[in-house]
Amino acid sequence: MKVRLALPMVSGNNCPGAPGWTGDAPKGNEMQTFRNACTLNPRLRSGLAALLLLAAPHGLAGDETARLDPRPHPVRVEIDNPYATVDWTTAQQIRSTTHIHLTDQAALHRAARLGYRHLPVSNYYPSTPYYPMDAIRAGQFRVRQDFGAVRTTDGQSHYVAGPLDWNALIMDKTNGWYDSLPEAQREQLPFTVGDFLFQDIPQDLVFSPNAEHHAFANTGAGVHINAPGSLYSSGTFDAHNRFRTSWGGGGYSYGVGLPWQTAFALMLKQLLFADGGGITINHPHWSGKDLPQALIEEMLDFDPRVLGIEVLNSGDWDLEMWDRLLQTGRRCLGFFVPDWQVQADAPRPGGFNILLVHELTERHCLQAYRRGAFFGSQFGGDELSFQGITLKDYQLTIETSAPSDFVLVTDQSRSTVTGTNRVVFTIPTNAQRHPAIKYVRVEARHGPERIFSQPIRFLVRTE
Numbered sequence: 001m002k003v004r005l006a007l008p009m010v011s012g013n014n015c016p017g018a019p020g021w022t023g024d025a026p027k028g029n030e031m032q033t034f035r036n037a038c039t040l041n042p043r044l045r046s047g048l049a050a051l052l053l054l055a056a057p058h059g060l061a062g063d064e065t066a067r068l069d070p071r072p073h074p075v076r077v078e079i080d081n082p083y084a085t086v087d088w089t090t091a092q093q094i095r096s097t098t099h100i101h102l103t104d105q106a107a108l109h110r111a112a113r114l115g116y117r118h119l120p121v122s123n124y125y126p127s128t129p130y131y132p133m134d135a136i137r138a139g140q141f142r143v144r145q146d147f148g149a150v151r152t153t154d155g156q157s158h159y160v161a162g163p164l165d166w167n168a169l170i171m172d173k174t175n176g177w178y179d180s181l182p183e184a185q186r187e188q189l190p191f192t193v194g195d196f197l198f199q200d201i202p203q204d205l206v207f208s209p210n211a212e213h214h215a216f217a218n219t220g221a222g223v224h225i226n227a228p229g230s231l232y233s234s235g236t237f238d239a240h241n242r243f244r245t246s247w248g249g250g251g252y253s254y255g256v257g258l259p260w261q262t263a264f265a266l267m268l269k270q271l272l273f274a275d276g277g278g279i280t281i282n283h284p285h286w287s288g289k290d291l292p293q294a295l296i297e298e299m300l301d302f303d304p305r306v307l308g309i310e311v312l313n314s315g316d317w318d319l320e321m322w323d324r325l326l327q328t329g330r331r332c333l334g335f336f337v338p339d340w341q342v343q344a345d346a347p348r349p350g351g352f353n354i355l356l357v358h359e360l361t362e363r364h365c366l367q368a369y370r371r372g373a374f375f376g377s378q379f380g381g382d383e384l385s386f387q388g389i390t391l392k393d394y395q396l397t398i399e400t401s402a403p404s405d406f407v408l409v410t411d412q413s414r415s416t417v418t419g420t421n422r423v424v425f426t427i428p429t430n431a432q433r434h435p436a437i438k439y440v441r442v443e444a445r446h447g448p449e450r451i452f453s454q455p456i457r458f459l460v461r462t463e
């Protein structure tokens with residue numbers, strides 16, 4: 001049987017995320033055109049991860065074709081295996097996270113002690129990358145932000161381009177609102193810039209741009225979105241409106257202030273690397289009614305670079321939501337993050353994405369996120385890791401570093417295997433030998449530690 005590596009059948013590498021694609025991300029209203037041009041299964045075009053198995057006549061030797069698929073209509077089986085290009089014997093396992101707030105030196109040291117090596121720090125307010133980390137100074141965003149913000153005046157919202165000089169805006173003799181501020185706030189003006197926040201940055205840490213964006217114009221306040229690898233910035237320093245930069249004063253949105261679709265397009269447009277990073281949909285459980293499954297699905301469908309949801313966020317789990325989304329057949333990666341736990345010095349912080357990279361560079365790390373070449377770990381401990389997740393001839397072999405209790409989850413079943421460090425799972429197939437499941441994902445537990453593979457997906461299409 002011929003197996004081909006992820007080469008979706010589009011002419012040229014002109015689709016965002018396609019192997020070898022190096023262009024700029026589509027902007028604004030070009031997006032729709034771009035997506036339509038990428039006609040075949042855009043969700044699978046998100047890197048080298050997709051493995052294409054052609055069961056069509058051209059993909060197999062003639063006699064094999066007849067045996068496998070005797071029907072007149074060719075059937076194409078696509079396998080989206082995020083680990084397809086991972087060489088488990090040589091890959092480094094790098095602790096990373098897509099959602100971590102680090103706002104002072106002590107917290108950065110804690111993150112380093114916890115073993116994080118790649119840090120797309122996702123701070124607010126404002127929602128702007130701390131990138132490079134060594135350039136960030138205390139209070140700098142109160143004095144000035146280079147990026148703009150959405151402003152509402154006379155009931156109309158419009159984007160005001162940066163830079164925004166807050167001292168000048170608030171204290172302006174004609175249009176400022178300094179005189180209306182309480183004394184406690186007036187005393188703090190004009191704002192001044194303090195010292196560098198991070199003065200001792202461990203040399204073996206790799207950073208990436210990221211930020212946590214919120215306050216979209218067309219969602220509830222519980223929707224929070226991260227954009228690891230993107231330089232996009234939104235909002236202001238004044239989240240609680242203490243300086244009346246928003247209501248009762250300046251009218252500037254303290255968050256995104258744009259429809260989420262517009263903001264997503266901007267996040268994607270400002271990706272540092274065209275083939276790395278993307279968007280994560282944060283903590284569905286915490287977001288509650290503001291983030292129903294239907295909205296998550298709409299977001300996942302917006303662009304293949306909307307990568308997935310947080311499955312673990314500071315002790316809060318979303319495994320059920322993850323499976324419900326995967327049962328729809330969508331691509332949805334799972335992210336495992338500490339959010340504020342490291343900054344807050346929580347007693348047992350958890351949430352690691354263990355990246356599988358062949359070189360520890362920023363670009364390789366962001367590419368691993370795009371492809372899904374990582375697994376989740378609750379505590380990021382050395383005592384339990386995946387040592388292999390390989391799919392061959394519909395046999396999925398999973399190996400772990402320690403004897404574990406496994407759970408194999410598909411859209412059809414949930415099976416457990418206990419006390420072993422190697423499991424072989426045969427992908428169920430139908431009479432035509434096509435996969436009879438939409439996805440399989442694997443969890444392993446050893447003591448208190450739990451690790452989670454990304455889903456491997458099977459798409460059967462009649463042409």
Ligand SMILES: [Zn+2]
Binds near residue numbers: 099101212339340
């Ligand atoms: Zn957060």
